[in-house]
Amino acid sequence: xxxxxxxxxxxxxxxxxxxxxxxxxxxxxxxxxxxxxxxxxxxxxxxxxxxxxxxxxxxxxxxxxxxxxxxxxxxxxxxxxxxxxxxxxxxxxxxxxxxxxxxxxxxxxxxxxxxxxxxxxxxxxxxxxxxxxxxxxxxxxxxxxxxxxxxxxxxxxxxxxxxxxxxxxxxxxxxxxxxxxxxxxxxxxxxxxxxx
Numbered sequence: 001x002x003x004x005x006x007x008x009x010x011x012x013x014x015x016x017x018x019x020x021x022x023x024x025x026x027x028x029x030x031x032x033x034x035x036x037x038x039x040x041x042x043x044x045x046x047x048x049x050x051x052x053x054x055x056x057x058x059x060x061x062x063x064x065x066x067x068x069x070x071x072x073x074x075x076x077x078x079x080x081x082x083x084x085x086x087x088x089x090x091x092x093x094x095x096x097x098x099x100x101x102x103x104x105x106x107x108x109x110x111x112x113x114x115x116x117x118x119x120x121x122x123x124x125x126x127x128x129x130x131x132x133x134x135x136x137x138x139x140x141x142x143x144x145x146x147x148x149x150x151x152x153x154x155x156x157x158x159x160x161x162x163x164x165x166x167x168x169x170x171x172x173x174x175x176x177x178x179x180x181x182x183x184x185x186x187x188x189x190x191x192x193x194x195x196x
Contacts, residue, residue, distance in 0.1 A: 003139050006125060010143035013118045013180075016150035018173025021166040022086070022112060024154055030102050036152065038102050043148045045105055046113035050122060050140055053114075055133065057123040068123060069192040075116030076185030082111070083181055086174030113147070117184060 001009075027035050053060070061071065125136045150157070158166065 001125070001128070003135055006136060006139035007142045010118060010121065010140055011146055013121055014113055014143055014147040015173060015177070016147035017169055018086070018177065019112050020151065020154055020157060021170040023108060023151055024158060024166070026103055026108060034102065039108075039151060039154075042103065042105070042108040043113065043144070043151065045109035047141070047144050049110055049114040050118060050144065051137065053119045054122045054126060054137055054140060057119065058126060061123065067192070067195070068120070068127065069188045069195065071116065071120040071123060072184050072188030072191065075120045076181045076183075076188060078111060078116050079177055079184065080181035082115075083174045083177035086170050086177065089170075113144075117180070120184070 023039070027038065030038055061067070122136070122140065126133055129136075161169065
């Protein structure tokens, strides 16, 4: 996989357009003058988590005695639950009832941006080509930067798409995420069976 393919794949997994309605829903309880500051903080925390996993993810998994297959299967399950909630939102929105006040780390930084899917993919990239770790770091940064620009432009995008447009995008992304979640789950099972 080359740099551009890795950047594109990481960007698609971050899914900023799919996350846009979720972010707006979670941030609506935050005073408007604080929203951009909270969003920037959460984006930077997410980048730090992803970089940590890129450079130390395999060591963390080894220390916890977890295999790549476990990351893939658990990532698929969590992504599936989030996707189902995007398609059929309940009370409290996609992430359920949230505590009062500003979100901190959960659920915006993780699992919405730095979720199990992207963390598993970063570990997979490093496992496949450990000598290209800096290239993967740059690909991750590019995908994060583009995603951040989209999320930071949430207000104009909301004006353009309106509530119905965002709901339609959220449901469509939910359908796509269901398929991605099932594929991640199946890939994890196949790799586990092959490793036995």
